Amino acid sequence: MMALNELTIAQARDLLAKGEVTSADLTEACLTAIESATTLNAVTTVTADKAREMAKAADARISAGDATAMTGIPLGIKDLFAVEDVPTQAASNILGGFKPRYESTVTRNLWASGAVMLGKLNMDEFAMGSSNESSAYGPAISPWREDGSDAAITPGGSSGGSAAAVAADLCLAATGTDTGGSIRQPAAFTGTVGLKPTYGRCSRWGIVAFASSLDQAGPMTKTVRDAAIMLGAMAGHDPMDSTSADLPVPDFEAALTGDIRGKKIGIPREYRVEGMSASVDTLWAEGTAKLRDAGAEVVDISLPHTKHALPTYYIIAPAEASSNLSRYDGVKYGHRATLSAGEGINDMYEKTRAEGFGPEVQRRVMLGAYVLSAGYYDAYYKKAQRVRALIKQDFEAVFADGVDAILAPATPSPAWQLGAMKSADPVEMYLQDVFTVTLNLAGLPGISVPAGLSSKGLPLGLQLIGRPFEEADLLNTAYALEQATGFSAKADKWWT
16 A cells, blocks of 8 residues: 555545544654655745644544545645745745735635645745755755756756645645746646646735736646646635625536547647757657547637747836835744844845845846836836737637647646756746746646656656636546546656
């Protein structure tokens, strides 16, 4: 029998229902795994006492016959989610020591379902990055390694700690957030499943903001079924979030029939970009063939404004970040710089932000302030918003033509060694988001499904893009892809 921390949510739920394991058993197995995996630097705060109390309550709830599908399931929480009285730092020095007196809606929903919190997970600072190297905690490390190498590999970003923790079986699942691919890219890099729901499906209230019109919370899990189960607990209308969709939450798991006969799957020609690795290109072709063999109709489609997506994203996202991060000034909470004699409040603002924000955050805040400044607002920000509308219209036209889902790579390459991009132009790192940012700009749901290994033995993922608020149908197509690829590879536990 596999170790308890290696179970999926669905497997654990079934064993809990039968009384063959307890939530306390699952929780202790995960806490032990976390203790032996400090090398990965995936978990930043362990909430062992809280986890044990929640597990005890979950077991009582199961005994009383009041369990949900998530009752008793131990989870890791990305450090972007506010959890009451638990350090919430967004991996930034400027929020050092901050413990919120409130709970994010997503985590409140999870706790209401009976889930158990193991601790907080590493991430890029304020979710800005694609490799988890901008974290104030230091980089998270992927449990995967290239064949024949001991070099540390990035788990991706910004939800790199979540991806690493799930892939290394430190938790049964984790929360993530996706602003430009920060759930889907690390999932692809670690052989896990990452679901970005439609914008508005999960509340943003209580999640530290990066770019408010792009951010969306979602589950990071071991299987598509687990993603369906966890999304059902996370989602729901929230009156405290004005962008939250007032729509019923379907039974996502019930939609997983695996039958995609007659579904029309689009293959976007513009996603065949220069520099895409041969392994990814081959995997895409194989995934296309597998969906066709499963009964889907595969058609070529065009998304003509895709080539403008990256520059559009890297105008809009920094602009919103510069506004959101203006609240961190050392006055009300978090880090405050020490002033010398004669220095005033402006000096405090400048020194606090210089000391508290890392280089990547500073870069994006400065870029955002620039594109919003007088004389440049019309030339950059307003033009980017118009292009964003055109990108959204591209998807609307494709779906209006009867396409049910779009298949594309999740990333242009496998994961790389930590430090490999250190001396590169920042734009090279930004290019890693080429396949993912379009969904955030259009507000669409997307899911990364592990589908194979690179020539060096690292995981590769394929991405499915769905119609807005049709996550149930998207999850079913992803389930069919998962079944067809049969991916089951796991990283060797070199860190234990």
